Amino acid sequence: MSFTKTTEQDSNYDHLEKMSISELLLNINNEDKTVPYAVEKALPQTEALVFQIVDKLKQGGRLFYMGAGTSGRLGIVDASECPPTFGVSHELVIGLIAGGDSAIRKAVEFAEDSTTQGWKDLKAYNINTDDVVIGIAASGTTPYVISALEMCNKNNIITGCITCNKNSPLSQVSQYPIEVIVGPEFVTGSSRMKAGTAQKLVLNMITTSTMIQLGHIKGNKMVDMQLSNNKLVDRGTKMIMNALDVSQEEADELLQKYKSVRAAIQNYSNGNT
Template structure:
């Protein structure tokens, strides 16, 4: 199968510097509108990876994201939001970026080109065949990510990927590839734009669907969320009020007592 890096092809627009602010915004927005449609085409692939991930996590495994640059940052963002949103351990979903934590804010030269560091970074977490590793790379050619997944395959660790090019080297080494083909970027090669948006949408789907399947949502509410600020305490209080049809004062007392929306509702219903 041939491999064409559509993420690097020339933009459908030219002379961007001559466009007005209004023209730039409309054209960027028109390109952005195509991203959810590209994600829709990949839904069967996304479903396959999530189904496997849920089974692994039910058995005590973990979900790892590994990437470089924008892709690595998006993985870390998604992983970091799981504990406060779903009340899970920070060790359940883990984001790894080429170049380490420094690379979250600043580019680390040539970090993505290493074919040995990705596997070393995974091994630091005592990675095992109970876990799932998802490589994230818009281009599908990042050596750091590809080599890490090759090592995972050799060690019988389930692999997936999120990429924005068809038939990429990364897809070929992934057991469960996700390919969201968004086409050329508005600014040629700037894959933080449509490709980054596509990756974020897919990551939202992976963790949200997985956590719902694992029981961390009740109805449509984040009953396991961490009560880490006043906004979330107020949200939790309202959840309890609605679920139990009680006053705000009663709900607030229950939340303070049990420090968990789920436990407050359960204990009230059990007569405690």
């Protein structure tokens, strides 16, 4: 199959340095508006992968994200938001980045070019056939990610990917590829822009839909969220007030007693107050 890096093609705009701030913002925004439509075209691919993730997680498996640079950071952000949002273990969704944790803040030179480190990073977590591994790479050519997925395939571990180029090497080694073709970036090759936005949208969709399928949302509320700050405690109190038609004082007492919105609602509904 032919492979063209549309993420590396020349921007549709030129002489950016001559644009006013207003022009720059308008043109960047115009480009960003195209991203959700590109994501929409990839919904069937996304659904196929989410189906596999839900099935494996119901069996006790885990979800791994792997990437380098911006892609790796986006995976780590999404993974790190699952425990506070859905009340799940930090070991359920795990983000890995080429170069290790230090690469989250500062680029580690040539880390993404390793063809062995990705699999080593997965083996450190005792990766197995219950798990799902998603490679994230806008270019679809990152050796760290591709080589890891190749090893996953050899070991009968389900693989998927999120990339912004069609028919990329990463897509070729992924059992469930998601290709969101956003086209050239406003600044040529700066895939932290439209490509990064597309990846973030897809990651949100994957974990949110998965966690809903796993039962961590009731109605439209985060009943399993961690009560880790005053804002979330206040949100939890209001959830209980609305669900049980009780006063703020009663809701607060229930939340303080059971330390969980779900537990408070269930116990009150069962007459255990």
